[in-house]
Amino acid sequence: MITRRAFFAAVGGGLAVWIVDTADAQESGGGARRGMNQAPPSDVSAWIHIDEAGAVTVYTGKVEVGQNARTSLTAAVAEELRAPVDSIRMVMGDTALTPFDQGTFGSQTTPRMWPQIRKAAATARDMLADLAAKKWNVDPSQVSIAAGKATVNGWSATFGELTHGQKLLRTIPSSEGLTPAAEWKIAGTSVEKVNGRDIVTGAHQYPYDIHRPGMLFGKVLYPPQFGARLISVDTSAAERIPGVIVVRDTFRLPREGAGADLVGVVAPDPDTAEKALAALQAKWQPVEGQPSSKDVFAYYRKNARAGGGRGGRGQVTPETPPSNPNLVPYTVAYIAHTPLEPRAAVAEFSPDGKLTVWTGTQRPFGVRSELAQDLGIPEEDVHVFMPDTGSGYGGKHNGDAAVEAARLAKAAGKPVKRNWTREEEMTWAYFRPGGLIEVFGKTDSQGKLLEWEFHNYNSGPSALNTPYDIGGPKIEQMHETRSPLRQGSYRGLAGTANHFVRESYMDELARALKLDPLEFRLKNISNDRLRNVLQAAADKFGWQSRRKTAGSGFGLAAGTEKGSYVAACAEVSVANGLVKVVRVVQAFECGAVVNPEHLRNQIDGAIAMGLGGALFERIEFADGKIATNRLSKYRVPRFADMPKIETVLLDRKDIPSAGAGETPIMAVAPAIGNAIFDATGQRIRSLPMVPGNKLPSGQAAAE
Numbered sequence: 001m002i003t004r005r006a007f008f009a010a011v012g013g014g015l016a017v018w019i020v021d022t023a024d025a026q027e028s029g030g031g032a033r034r035g036m037n038q039a040p041p042s043d044v045s046a047w048i049h050i051d052e053a054g055a056v057t058v059y060t061g062k063v064e065v066g067q068n069a070r071t072s073l074t075a076a077v078a079e080e081l082r083a084p085v086d087s088i089r090m091v092m093g094d095t096a097l098t099p100f101d102q103g104t105f106g107s108q109t110t111p112r113m114w115p116q117i118r119k120a121a122a123t124a125r126d127m128l129a130d131l132a133a134k135k136w137n138v139d140p141s142q143v144s145i146a147a148g149k150a151t152v153n154g155w156s157a158t159f160g161e162l163t164h165g166q167k168l169l170r171t172i173p174s175s176e177g178l179t180p181a182a183e184w185k186i187a188g189t190s191v192e193k194v195n196g197r198d199i200v201t202g203a204h205q206y207p208y209d210i211h212r213p214g215m216l217f218g219k220v221l222y223p224p225q226f227g228a229r230l231i232s233v234d235t236s237a238a239e240r241i242p243g244v245i246v247v248r249d250t251f252r253l254p255r256e257g258a259g260a261d262l263v264g265v266v267a268p269d270p271d272t273a274e275k276a277l278a279a280l281q282a283k284w285q286p287v288e289g290q291p292s293s294k295d296v297f298a299y300y301r302k303n304a305r306a307g308g309g310r311g312g313r314g315q316v317t318p319e320t321p322p323s324n325p326n327l328v329p330y331t332v333a334y335i336a337h338t339p340l341e342p343r344a345a346v347a348e349f350s351p352d353g354k355l356t357v358w359t360g361t362q363r364p365f366g367v368r369s370e371l372a373q374d375l376g377i378p379e380e381d382v383h384v385f386m387p388d389t390g391s392g393y394g395g396k397h398n399g400d401a402a403v404e405a406a407r408l409a410k411a412a413g414k415p416v417k418r419n420w421t422r423e424e425e426m427t428w429a430y431f432r433p434g435g436l437i438e439v440f441g442k443t444d445s446q447g448k449l450l451e452w453e454f455h456n457y458n459s460g461p462s463a464l465n466t467p468y469d470i471g472g473p474k475i476e477q478m479h480e481t482r483s484p485l486r487q488g489s490y491r492g493l494a495g496t497a498n499h500f501v502r503e504s505y506m507d508e509l510a511r512a513l514k515l516d517p518l519e520f521r522l523k524n525i526s527n528d529r530l531r532n533v534l535q536a537a538a539d540k541f542g543w544q545s546r547r548k549t550a551g552s553g554f555g556l557a558a559g560t561e562k563g564s565y566v567a568a569c570a571e572v573s574v575a576n577g578l579v580k581v582v583r584v585v586q587a588f589e590c591g592a593v594v595n596p597e598h599l600r601n602q603i604d605g606a607i608a609m610g611l612g613g614a615l616f617e618r619i620e621f622a623d624g625k626i627a628t629n630r631l632s633k634y635r636v637p638r639f640a641d642m643p644k645i646e647t648v649l650l651d652r653k654d655i656p657s658a659g660a661g662e663t664p665i666m667a668v669a670p671a672i673g674n675a676i677f678d679a680t681g682q683r684i685r686s687l688p689m690v691p692g693n694k695l696p697s698g699q700a701a702a703e
Contacts, residue, residue, distance in 0.1 A: 014051040015127055015163040017120045017170055047099070048077065048120045050128075054148060054160030056081065056088045058117065061101025062109050063093035063362060064388040065396070067661050068598040069109045071194045075595065076114050079179060079187040080121035082145045083159070085194065093364045093386035103363035105394060105489060107562045107659025110594060114657060115178070122179075123172045131162040181592035181653035188653075190597035195388070206390050207344040207360040212415040215346065216245075216266040218408040219277040220418070222428060225624030226257035226485070227287040233263055234281040243268045244276040247411040251403070252374045256486045257624075258428065264404065266412045270419075291484045292622035297331050297436040300457040303482040322455045322477075327438035328505060330685040332459055332497040333618035334434040334485055336628075338636055341390025342425035347405035348415035354381045355409075359402040360389030367399035374403050375410070393609070394489035395429055426634060427626045431619055432490030433483060435459025437501045442472075447515050447523045454502070457481050460494030463561040463666065466502055468524040485621065491606070492662040495561045496613060496669060500687055503557035503670030508683065517556055517674065518543055527560070529589055529652075533567040534558045536648045537587035541569035551575050552582075553679025557670035563658035564590035565650075568607075568667035570643075572675040577694040581611060581643040581672055589650035590658040600647050603664040607645055610668030611637045615690040635693070 049057045058077050064070045070090050078085045091097055093104075101113075125145050132150035133140040135157065143152045150157050181188060198204040223230070235246040247264040254260035263280060267273035291299040345359035355377065361367045364384045372379040389396065405418035420429075435458045442451040449468055453475045456464060461478040510520035518538050525531045538544070538556065546554050551574050558567035571583040584607055593599055616635035620627040628634040669687060677683050682695065689695075 014049055015124060015131075015159075016050075017048045017124045017127070017172065048081070048117075048124050050124065050159050050163050052160050052164045054087065054158045054163075056083055056159070057091060058088060058120075059091045059098045060113060060117065061093060061095075061098045061365060062113050063104045063364065063386045065104065065360075065362060065392040066388075066390070067109070067602065068193060068595065069104070069113075070388070071191055071598060072110065072594050073114065073117050074194050075187050075189075075191045076118045077121040078191075079184055080118045081125050083148045085186065085191055087148055088194075090194070092388075093361075093384075095364050095368050095385070096383045100365055103366055103397065104392075105362055105397065107564075107661045107663070109661075110590075110657050110659045111563060114594065118178050119172050119176045122176050123170060126176075127170055128159060128162055132157060135162065181657075187594060188592065188651075189595070191595055193598070205387055206341055207346070207358055207387055208341055208390070208419055210344075210346045210358045210387070210417070212346055212348055212417075215348075215415040215417055216268060216408075216412055217270045217273045218264055218266045218405060218416045218418040219273045220404050220408075221263040221277060221280055221282060222258055222424070223284055225284075225286060226290065227624055229259060229285040230261045230263070231283040231285055233283070235263070237279040237281065238265055238276040241267070241272060241276050241279065243272060245412050246276070246280075247408055249407055249411065251407070252376065253370065253403070255400070255428075256430075262404075262407055264408050264411075266408050266414075266416055287624055290622075290624040293333065293434075293618070293620045294622075296434055296484060297329075297457075299484065300434075300436045300479075300481045304457060304479045305481060322438055322453075324440050324453055327440045327453065327455065328508070328685070330437045330439065330501040330504070332433075332435040332437065332500070332687045334431040334487065334621075335490070335613055335617040336426050336431055336619060336634060337391075337393045337395030337429065337490060338426070338617075338631070338634070339391040339393060339395060342422055343396065343401040343420040343429065344418070345399070345401040345405040346415060346417045347402065347409040349409055349413075353377070354383070355406055356383045356385070357399075357402045357406060358385050358387060359399065359405075360392070360396055361386055361399060361402070362392050362394070362396050363398070366397065367402050370399040370403055371406055375406060393491040394432075394493070397489055400429070422631065423629045426629045428486070430486040430488035432613075433459045433487040433494065434485075434619075435494065435497050437497060439501055439505045441505060441509055443509055443513060444471075445513075447510075447513050447520050449509075449524050452476070454498075455479060456494065456498060458483060458487075459497045462493035463495035463498045463559060467527055467530050467558075467560050468506070468521070469526050484624075485619070491609065492561070492665045495559075495662065495666045496610070497687070499557065499559045499561075499666040500614075500669040500673065501685075503559065503667070504673050504683070504685065507555065507670075507674040507677065511677075521556075521558060529565045530558060530560055530567075532650060533565045533587040533589050536650060537567040537569050537585050540587065540646060540648050541583075541585040543569060546571075548678070551679060553675040553677065555671045555674025555676070555678055557667040557674065559663075559666055561663045561666060564588065564660060564663040566663050566667045568671040570668075570671040570675045572672060572679055574676065574679045574695070579615065579676060579690050579695060581615075581641070581675075583644045583646070584668070584671070585646045585648070586664065586667065587648040587650060588660065588664055589652060590660045590663070591655035592653045592657045593649055593651040594657050596649060596651075599649060599660055602660050603647050604645050606662075606664035607668055608637055608642060610665040611641055611643075611672075613665075613687060614669035614672050615641075616688050616693070618688050618691060
């Protein structure tokens with residue numbers, strides 16, 4: 001909880017705006033709307049502070065993981081406050097200063113935090129106008145606010161001159177008006193990355209870079225396979241190494257697949273810590289009969305839970321046992337997030353027992369709760385700070401490294417850094433879920449969809465519901481089942497898997513009808529936004545004028561998720577089983593565009609990442625062990641794999657802005673898969689499509 005007294009003690013005098021959070025999903029423990037005349041609530045969604053010098057500081061629990069949220073939120077404040085971009089500083093993901101936030105995930109920063117920050121800035125602008133009106137004895141409506149100044153009748157004052165020495169507080173009115181998108185001057189333009197120079201010069205400190213006085217380096221012993229139980233450990237050799245402290249403890253929150261036993265070492269430097277870890281002699285009780293990546297899809301079906309399923313919007317629905325003999329199976333492999341920066345944390349206890357942790361996470365407040373629960377201390381005694389981290393892609397929702405660092409620091413009595421290795425990241429972090437997906441559709445002779453059935457085992461319900469019009473029966477079901485690997489969020493969740501299957505099968509139906517894939521889709525779309533992106537991508541690509549040559553192929557795909565719409569056209573060339581993606585054209589619509597250049601960057605990055613999951617990336621495992629636990633064994637996209645990318649942005653200033661971090665990845669795989677079929681006549685119904693860098697033999701032939 002941040003009190004008014006604590007807030008001003010931290011930031012000093014000046015103008016402050018508090019925003020009441022009316023969204024239960026964003027507020028700690030839920031809560032109702034609070035009246036304007038009540039005291040500020042204990043949990044608030046964001047605030048702005050303007051100090052005596054006119055500097056603007058904005059506080060948000062959202063974090064920066066490379067998606068440029070820092071810049072977009074800065075632009076939102078600059079737009080509504082009428083302040084220069086370079087006068088604004090954003091404080092993000094600091095649990096001691098920012099209000100509670102559930103986390104940075106689900107493409108929610110733009111549709112939720114962005115308008116909240118804008119409302120705060122607009123309220124601050126009104127307050128500045130009131131201060132100026134009082135100063136010059138005029139009506140507030142006569143005051144003009146622009147470029148960080150208030151002016152009227154030849155008088156002018158900076159924001160700092162207006163707020164000097166005052167401690168003012170106002171709760172945002174629910175009716176606070178915002179600048180219409182058509183009138184934006186800063187928002188909607190390509191504002192440069194606000195801390196770009198620090199990033200490219202190396203001045204920015206990532207979690208891996210944090211150093212504290214007297215800091216030690218920690219390592220943790222993990223089992224040789226998932227689920228193996230520690231029987232005994234001989235630590236004597238490690239204890240004889242100068243400067244090494246061996247830590248034996250028990251986690252209150254057991255690690256999935258690794259148990260509750262903590263055996264770790266701390267040392268003055270990373271090399272000594274690594275040497276001490278290797279000196280530990282542990283005996284383990286193995287686990288027999290674990291499934292492998294080769295038989296996991298049958299495992300999903302065998303272990304599907306009875307009694308209820310999940311529909312595409314997350315609702316629980318009656319279980320529909322798949323009984324249609326015409327269902328066509330597709331499979332999706334587990335894949336790793338492969339962030340540039342693996343998990344990392346530094347933990348430090350103060351003399352009074354309070355804990356501070358610097359870590360890369362998408363959920364600072366969630367990690368604070370994890371630390372408090374595992375260590376048995378009050379949450380108010382835990383401070384989590386998240387420096388802008390080296391990517392997450394949905395893979396950094398929890399505090400694995402943070403909890404380990406805190407446990408080791410508590411035992412050592414000194415700050416401890418716990419940086420995961422690449423092998424640890426690709427073994428013990430959670431993966432994007434694998435899945436078995438079965439689909440069936442029926443059309444009339446004119447190409448109108450009459451029936452649709454879609455079953456997803458394990459990978460998830462995101463984008464499960466078809467956006468196409470179905471004239472008759474429709475069944476769409478997510479079947480929960482057991483997973484042999486630790487799994488969790490990933491960019492787009494199951495949206496990529498479900499789009500891959502749906503759009504590949506739509507292509508199958510079109511080919512069976514001898515209809516052009518674009519024509520077939522347009523016959524079954526009544527949603528104008530989906531139709532618009534599909535037509536825009538096809539027009540830019542030159543779909544109607546495409547010309548096939550030997551070994552070349554063309555494919556398209558479209559879809560929607562999280563309030564945005566995407567369509568992609570792909571061209572591939574295939575020679576001797578080697579697939580090269582030559583060109584990708586993607587059209588994207590997410591309402592009013594916040595920053596065109598950064599949106600294009602986001603789309604380009606999604607296409608690059610989507611290539612990996614489409615063509616190469618897969619986790620191979622057997623007997624509870626990961627075989628692809630390093631980049632030399634796990635194929636990710638390389639510069640040579642990149643196609644020519646062309647992006648079409650549909651800027652709908654009449655529609656509120658939606659997030660763009662996830663949906664642009666979803667059409668990549670099916671567009672490429674459909675292009676491979678067009679080139680080869682092979683229908684590939686599995687992701688990745690080109691494991692081992694060559695087309696697999698024995699795929700289903702063309703219809």
